[in-house]
Amino acid sequence: MRSDWDYLMEIYIGTPPVKQLAIADTGNEITWTQCQPCLNCYRQNQPIFNPMESSSYKVLSCSSSECQNKRQDLISINCDPRNSNSKCDYGITYDDGSTTNGVLGYEMYKLGHGYILKMAYGCAYDNRGNYHDTSAGIVGLGNGDLSFVGQIRKLIGGKFSYCLVHWSKLNEKSQINFGANAIMSGRGVVSTRLVRKSPRAWYHVTLEAVSIGNTRIPFNNNVIEAGNIVMDSGTMPTRLPMDMYQKLENAIRSVIRARPVQDPSGEMSLCYKKVDNFRIPTIIYHFAGGADVVSETDNTIIPLEGILCLAILPSINNLAIYGSLSQMNQLIGYDLEKNKVYFKPTIC
Structure with a gap:
């Protein structure tokens, strides 16, 4: 819910x-x-x-x-x-x-x-x-x-998965599974390795780059440290290193033929006046191991009061986060025995 x-x-x-x-x-x-x-x-x-x-x-x-x-x-x-x-x-x-x-x-x-x-x-x-x-x-x-x-790790064999419903579906339930029901396989499933590092309680994975259209933006000027981004279902926006974020914002600005507007709250960096059928090009997150995860407009733009804002922000304290909006309508599975995270496009 x-x-x-x-x-x-x-x-x-x-x-x-x-x-x-x-x-x-x-x-x-x-x-x-x-x-x-x-x-x-x-x-x-x-x-x-x-x-x-x-x-x-x-x-x-x-x-x-x-x-x-x-x-x-x-x-x-x-x-x-x-x-x-x-x-x-x-x-x-x-x-x-x-x-x-x-x-x-x-x-x-x-x-x-x-x-x-x-x-x-x-x-x-x-x-x-x-x-x-x-x-x-x-x-x-x-x-x-x-x-x-x-x-409950031993009880569930270190496996759980969830599928987050679209942000507009306030009263619909998302699905979370533990154990055998969380095993992911079949067409469309991609995976990346979990990296054990401090803080150990976080799920660290490695993001190599993001792409928008024909523009590929490497992580932090190609300084790619293993486990450089955290999977966080409790945080809505995705956060990227400042240099990477700025290049992504510039790429989005160059393809959207509209004038940006200010977010009255000052929280969001890039916003546009709300219009019907507003779209931005598909963004692809390139995780290590060949796991390319597609992020559509609904995964990257949120509606505020009369405006639409990019729900990707610069990182705070150098912490990169793959947030819940980016995870929406993805079946995401964790296997703590194999140290892997799985992704599968799904209408949750």
Whole structure:
């Protein structure tokens, strides 16, 4: 299910189960939802989870293996060094400056028809920044040990896939599969290698170039480092290195015979007045291993107030991101045993 520019995943937590809609995020290391009592919670339009009403909830102590896991890259663990039995507090700061703070605990999760009896997750009581009222938190689908995927990795054989519906289909459900149902094969499937590097919880792949028409733009002046871009379903725009982005923007400007307009919010760099049947040439992302992924107008242009804007932006802090809009209407599969990501054009 899509909300604003986020894709929400329906989960049930606790005993008795409480329905929660949270952002499906391949760039996040843990799953967390807002919890009562809140020190500082953003407004959400669904009930805030109360762990004290769940018989399966258990706070994790500082001596727990989850709290002492040294492989965490994106989470800050805070413990009282004088008391190993104190609760395991965590904190996360995201690239946009948003933060979440809470306590790690065990809880029962229900997803579809299956139950996970003991899922380590974040009970968040202090959350500040750019959160929307449609979401109760984040489902961490990243590659970390404490992510949703990491904790059920053996159960699903390291395989999951999703297909994100078109941004305009607010009430239609996207599909996510785990295990055998996530295996991808057949005509049209291409793949690229997952690169293990820091932060380990992210899915790093290698982008060699992008093409628009007959113009091929290499990654960062042909300085192509393995694992130079991150697959992130929790971020809408795709972000490219400044030099690469500027060349792409110039190429788009040269083929669109219209005058650009300013985005009133100042967030988007290239916008045009909204007209019917507005199109831009196909953009192709060339990933390592011969995985050429086609991006049509709907994958690259978003409608704002009376204007249409390019949903590709320069990277922040040198972090290149392959965002959710570019992933839309692609069946995307992850095989963590083979260290591969698969793509297949699909009307989701």
